[in-house]
Amino acid sequence: METRNLICIGCPLGCPLTVTMDGEKIEVTGNTCPRGADYAKKEVLSPTRIVTSSIRVTGGRIARVSVKTKSDIPKAKIFEVMAEIRARKAEAPVRMGQVLIENCAGTGVDIIATKTVEVA
């Protein structure tokens, strides 16, 4: 049997969670809502994160366009995703929601712009 203490990040309440794993059985205590139990299970089995960063823009009103993974990606893939983001450039104009990298680092998840950068 293995026990892990987590802090729920589902909302600002930050409930202290205790996850007990006994083979296939996972038990969660300390949560105040079902989202806490879901989070804890996911966190011990297959943790994921939304990654936010920025990509260099040429010819834009500002030098960087902010970006994010369109959905969450496996936590273990964060640095591979970042390596692709850091190597990439975009050209102004960039529209919010525009896909800047397709299927980033083989995760199946696109990188999209989170702001609009007009031409300088």
Add this chain to the structure above:
Amino acid sequence: MTYHDIVIIGGGPAGLSAAAAARKAGAQDILILERDNVLGGILNQCIHNGFGLHTFKEELTGPEYASRYIAMVEEEKIPYKLNTIVADISADRKVTYINREEGLVTIQAGAVILAMGCRERPRGALNIPGYRPAGIYSAGTAQRLMNIEGYRVGNEVVILGSGDIGLIMARRMTLEGAKVKVVAELMPYSGGLKRNIVQCLDDYGIPLKLSHTVVQIHGKERLTGVTIAEVDANRTPIPGTEEYYSCDTLLLSVGLIPENELSRGAGISMNRVTSGPNVDDRLETDAEGIYACGNVLHVHDLVDFVSQEAALAGENAAAYVLRAKEPAAAAQGRKVPLSAENGVRYTVPQILNLDTMQDAVTVRFRVADVYKDRYISVYYDDKRVSKKKKKVLAPGEMEQVVLKKSSFAEYPDLGKITICTEVE
């Protein structure tokens, strides 16, 4: 002199939400004055996600959250002036601003909404000995340099203070290839949100040293390192605990200060704890027709609450100017002070208008220390009228209680409302 019904100082999250709400409440003639070259304020550089969980029930990044409110203002065709800095506000609501096109201009406002936000506490306020080499930034400055201007900022980083911006920057710099060696926090608890400690430090194995501070800055031209020491209960460094960290960058995330030079200039009464104006339940300051909301009023933890609060200021400012046009102004009625006691540092609002208050008024506050298993109690004079048990209370997270108008029916001679923490 040009006249506008409502002039809003600041086009960040508070100003945008106030403008949209004022228009919805019937105000036609609104003007937003913004000193930056874009609307959206600090959200433009907060490219991380986690905004909007309360307002839009989804997780947005800062620029995305801002764009929703900018869209509301654009759709309503609410006029705004960019690159325009307000130099002065008077108690009778004359607003003087400066920009390149018009020069120095004074306009008359029916109502003013203060939404100037806050700024970071600088190194000069900390008394850290040592030279003043390059490489020392406030966390928000580093955030802007990285996320908007595209600079790398540094390679080996130490962060002093565990405010949210510092935590966010610890992750951001790690993702960009820097090595964040440690976050040192003077207090025995973090000043940031728990989820930021989990997602920004724990995820990347960055140590958080509580009850530690920087006691020496090394390097003359560029920072070469810092000495960190443990502090005792009086926040005095303990001799023998000093530890040297080599680094080329030191980020300071040591608190935010509401930016109230304009409010003070207008002679508005200020609150010593919040560093913001004192306001009543309409978020009106003691200068008639001048309202305050967002981080200029008190520093918030979540932008969602800024938007809510600012919407209230916008509605009330609209009601004020519409009422002024029909001279049958509402009577002032009974005013009751709110008192923050026993672990509650302050309340916003500080004054409640018992007769004219809305059916429910949200009172926001922060606690003074980390408390476990405590009640948040509300007293009407000496009578405890409500209590709510909280598992954890922390200074980094804003708390609130809701006061219902109906609850005051039995207290015609109420002298004081007290909000406090209690063990039982």
